[in-house]
Amino acid sequence: MKRIILLFTIILAVFSVMATQPLSLADAIGTALENNYEIQIVRQNEKIAEIRNNWGTVGRYPYVGLTADNRNSANLNDTENFVHNNFSAGANINWTLFDGYSVRINKAKFEQLEELSHQNTAIMVEGTIQSVVLAYYSVLLEKEKLDVYQTVMTLSEDRFKHAQARKDFGTSVTYDVLQAQNAFLSDKASWLAQQVNYKNALRDLNFLMAVETGTEYDLTGVFEAIPKEYLLSDLASKMADNNKSLKNQYVNQTLLENAVSLAKSDFSPNVSFAGGATLNNNRSDYKIRGESWNNSTNFFGNFTLSYSLFSGGNRKRAMQIARIDEEVGQVEIKQMTHELNNRLANIYEFYQVRKELLIVAGENIAAAELNLQISQEKFDSGAINSFNFRDVQNLYLNAAIQKLEAVYNFIDTHTSLLRLSGTIIQEYE
Secondary structure (H helix, E strand, O other), X not given: OHHHHHHHHHHHHHHHHHHEEEEOHHHHHHHHHHHOHXXXXXXHHHHHHHHHOOOOOOOOOOEEEEXXXXXXXXXOOOOOOEXXXXXXXXXXXXXXXXOOOHHHHHHHHHHHHHHHHHHHHHHHHHHHHXXXXXXXXXXXXXXXXXXXXXXXXXXXXXXXXXXXHHHHOOOOOHXXXXXXHHHHHHHHHHHHHHHHHHHHHHHHHHHHOOOOOOOEEEEOOOOOOOOXXXXXXXXXXXXXXXXXXXXXXXXXXXXXXXXXXHXXXXXXXXXXXXXXXXXXXXXXXXXXXXXXXXXXXXXXXXXXXXXXXXXXXXXXXXXXXXXXXXXXHHHHHHHHXXXXXXXXXXXXXXXXXXXXXXXXXXXXXXXXHHHHHHHHHHHHHOOOOHHHHHHHHHHHHHHHXXXXXXXHHHHHHHHHHHHHOOOHHHHOO
């Protein structure tokens, strides 16, 4: 019977391992960039912008149309019967030859809109990479916390068993057993709650990758912080060249400049051409006079020159508004540049501080682990009581959690620094 149970346990363990898939950070990012819902949407919008960026959209080419018409009538009376058939066909062309260079200006506008769409996609890609990195390390963080809570719970369970054994031998009282039991149950409750946090973090990562919730992953990444040295001046230079939000603002400014040019074009004359040909075929069949035909072909071609002398001042006001919008855009660029520089300086300082906090947290957990080891030996030998040992346990738990959160906070700040400087794609490419 024991052999059957052991074999069944081994089979369950094998299937459990097979059900989970190894997942590295690079694989998680790659899957998210391919499947993420928001990226799929923004890429479709990018395709729309590419389709619209066409000379035909802005009216460079003529419009050609064809028409055909067939009409039939009959008159049947006592005086004279006849049947009348009429067929007509035509082709026409309408072409704006000159419209104050608005065609060229609008084409440049659509090119900038396409570039803006590309930049929006890049911003979404950067945001997705940052979110996946943080979600990935969040899973590792919750897993490391789960291990810490399990370690503390195991110590409490050993303490509880030790108290029970001492009570059985008559060297301990019920009060000590109850204290140990309460500590064990409290640590077990924390461990169970942490399991929920760990599973929720996995679900969040699955959602970013657009993967079904039931898919289980075994994250192969290492939960560690690797400090790097940066110069604020270098980061500011990279931000000025690579920050996607700033690039978008420059594209928007170009669109505002195009709007000024388009407003100017309204003061120019309009030259257009309209031409075509029509064919008429008429047949009449009289009962008395017999059949007769009447065919005709007409051609036409006309040029039209038009110019608006006065429009109630609308064109002038439109020009003034376009120029003001252009000036506002310049101010917004200065504002965004200033704001980004402030954010970069703030995050850079956080980065430097959190590097130091990593060192402090490392020293703290090392001291807490040594203290726990010594206290365990003293507790087993009876040199300290259960209350003292519990205090040491809590100190270890707090130090371990602080160390893990220091690592995650550093990773969070590092990714923010990379994104702000516009180098996060190169870092995790």
